[in-house]
Amino acid sequence: MARPARKDVEHLLPTPDRIVETATQLFLETGYAGTSMSALAKACGIQKASLYHHFESKEAVLFACFQTGFAETVERMRSAAERTDLSFQDRLPLVLDEVYAAIVSSGAGRMAPVVAETTGRIPEVAERFNDEFIEEMHEIFEVFARDGMEAGEFEPFDLGALDHALFGVPVNLTLCRSMFAKFPDLEERYAVETVKGQHLQILRKLLGLQG
Amino acid sequence: MARPARKDVEHLLPTPDRIVETATQLFLETGYAGTSMSALAKACGIQKASLYHHFESKEAVLFACFQTGFAETVERMRSAAERTDLSFQDRLPLVLDEVYAAIVSSGAGRMAPVVAETTGRIPEVAERFNDEFIEEMHEIFEVFARDGMEAGEFEPFDLGALDHALFGVPVNLTLCRSMFAKFPDLEERYAVETVKGQHLQILRKLLGLQG
DNA sequence: GTCTATACGCTGATAGAC
């Protein structure tokens, strides 16, 4: 009996990319330890042994998941922060858009719980996550905020505090959206655009842009 | 040959409590799926089979970890928020102390990544976490903030936004402290008291208490 | 590059002695 034909979607990406994308999804849903190579193979529509043709181990798959997207994400945020054709306060919502893309919507930031889960046994993941993602994002925003203050567009405010105010809200949102992913009212209670709007209010008030 | 004497510390708590406490610690460090019953037994200083005398399954241990402390934590926050002998602005740091205790220092909030990891297969955990912890904390703060505004002590500000400003910062801090637990400079970069102080600045500014 | 088949340790869980 012939093997049933695969769905077209499985051929949209070369196998290694498809594995990484599928693995990312599964790690997000059930964690690293909770995702078996068998489950990954099945979700990819290939046999388990074929995984080992592309990646030498499960850890290698994890590393590959963290190799993707950091640089692009950081560069998108940098571009928004350096839009010198705009005033600082006009750049603020653009920067915020990139922060939410990076952390909540499509982003690397959603992997934070997986980093927490694996940091004990695979510390390299946490190191890369910190060096290539977190530190970069913080630095870009710090420069942006300080320049805005020096230009007199933003009221002076503690840069460290501002940093927490910027990243805390979307990180909390991502975690809630992950914890309550199965709740039917998720999109109501934790709507990205709504929270982003409220977050912008917060930042504008802290930077003295109100009124 | 005689079995080596146990350390005194293992006898400070009755066995079921010791199991729950040890399991909480292990779940925090290596996740639910990443923590085996053998590892738990060894960390408790008992045999694996003895675990099953006290808990009928691994899931039962997880539930027990989430049964502990929610009510007390919520009540401590409520007490702080309802200190009618103090002004609203004097209550604010006390409320913040309880929020940090609940989420960062000793708290139930540190289990959020475990909730995220298990919500797909064990949705009851996420439901309890939401109903008995998150929702309660939000409601207490919302009442506190609204009453403070109505009393004229706080400037009016969007309550939803304020909510994100309150919980985002400590949730982000907890997650960072979990991800970078092995970093030698953890206590420098992510010191609880420092962040709490910066967080208080943020809230005071949003509530119009500056100056 | 994908498959079938398999090695073998570890998993959650149980039986039954003490």
Added chain:
DNA sequence: GTCTATCAGCGTATAGAC
């Protein structure tokens, strides 16, 4: 209540045909 001994099944990973 704790132990030793054991189970079936699943975990990661490999061998070798096509």
